[in-house]
Amino acid sequence: MAKIIVITSGKGGVGKTTTTAALGAGLAARGHRTVIIDFDVGLRNLDMILGCERRVVFDFINVINGEAKLHQALIKDKRLDTLHILPTSQTRDKDALTTEGVESVLDQLRGDFDFILCDSPAGIERGAHMAMYFADEAVVVANPEVSSVRDCDRILGLLDSKTRKVEREQERLKQYLLLTRFDPGRVNKGEMLRIEDILEILAIDLLGVIPESESVLKASNLGMPVTLDNKSNAGKAYLDAVSRLLGEQLEHRFLAPERRGLLQRLMGRTA
């Protein structure tokens, strides 16, 4: 039986889709059968970050509406045969996500996979609600800034009340915080919140801290999840997060500013 994990944030543009792709590819690379579902109906972009946008024929909404079979809509990754993507529709809207439809798709996937990752849209409306409703665990993504942390707190409140697990089993789902676009230099200058302060405010477990990194943008333009390129610090930090998701205990890395070489320091100023 698969474990369903929602990746959510409240605030938009904080790195949910990047994180879903990175964790999904990381889990798949370690041999776990993983499927990633795009719940951001109308703003399809998970398939682009995973580099399979030219292979989409049917999507999640077609399956919900009975217009296609699940196996017709599932796309198998070309690099990892343990990784599958269920893309969403670019033309429909969030109302297409019915509770029964989503439940039936998840039920069909549960038997064939170890992990089902749900990439939530921003906000707290229908799309976000459907993405979290059936989850067993939640990864809440935040950037080290006040409004993002506050939205995170709001989402944590919803995760405590508006999920099936809570409604039925009366137990809260496991919740993790993933801090991303973390820039130690700016934290030291007081331009970003410190990790300790964020953890104090949110009072949940830290899954990982992903540094701000150009390699993320490059990787998504190439349709390559950052975890498949383990040379970058962001990729390594995401792989550590994957290990923690699997229950391993690891130190957090990349929390201090990187020491820049002499050449970089000399070149850094030209604009």
Next chain:
Amino acid sequence: MRVIDRNEHAPAAPAALEIRRRSVGALVLRLDGEDDQAFFRSLDVQLREMPDFLLGKPIILDLTDVAAANRGVDLIRVVRQLRTRKLVPIGVQSGNATLIAAAQGAGLALFDAAPDEVTASPGPAPVAGRGTEDAGRSPAAKDGMAAAGAARDALLWTTPVRSGQQIVCDWGDIIVTTSVGSGAELIASGHIHVYGALRGRALAGVNGNTKARVFCQSLEAELIAIAGLYRVSDDFDRAVWRRPVQVFLRQDSLCVEKVE
């Protein structure tokens, strides 16, 4: 007919009718001495801000000010206006002879004014926490509301109060053993105790209890109100900011004092 009364022996007569006595917790609304319009204006503000606090609850109209101003009041009209707002007026208290006659004419019961309205309210309501959509009935919320039944006059909350959550206790104190996030709201008829940082809003003594206080381990609040008098974050002295404090009313002004 069977009559069960806690104070008297019930006559043993078999019947289809069962009558029992119970005390109810009603909210008391004091009518304005001068002008019903002013009363309804403030009521509408209250209803917009905290609809659940009044909607559907039994309401007793306090006529002290009306009697003192020696003015007549069209209680039938007042009752109608309250009902259109989905409030449930059941009776009056503290009127003069004319007002009492008018109340009876409007089908309202007569109540004795309780010596201390706020503490006179009865035990816990079945659902004390209300989330705009979050807290309230959900099991996680119940689990946060540990042993609410154990302490009769306080609602105990043991999980973080998240942004967007609202906890309402109209029968006593709220005790939160963790922190209250920015954008969260605590509303109590009694005191509010927060054994973590208070970053959201805390409204104590909302039924008009000017003796209610707010206590917290770290004052980082967006707003604190006692019996309707409030201060916002900007108004707090930096000397008390992020400190353990108590907030109380002294001669109609909100005082913040360190409790270190």
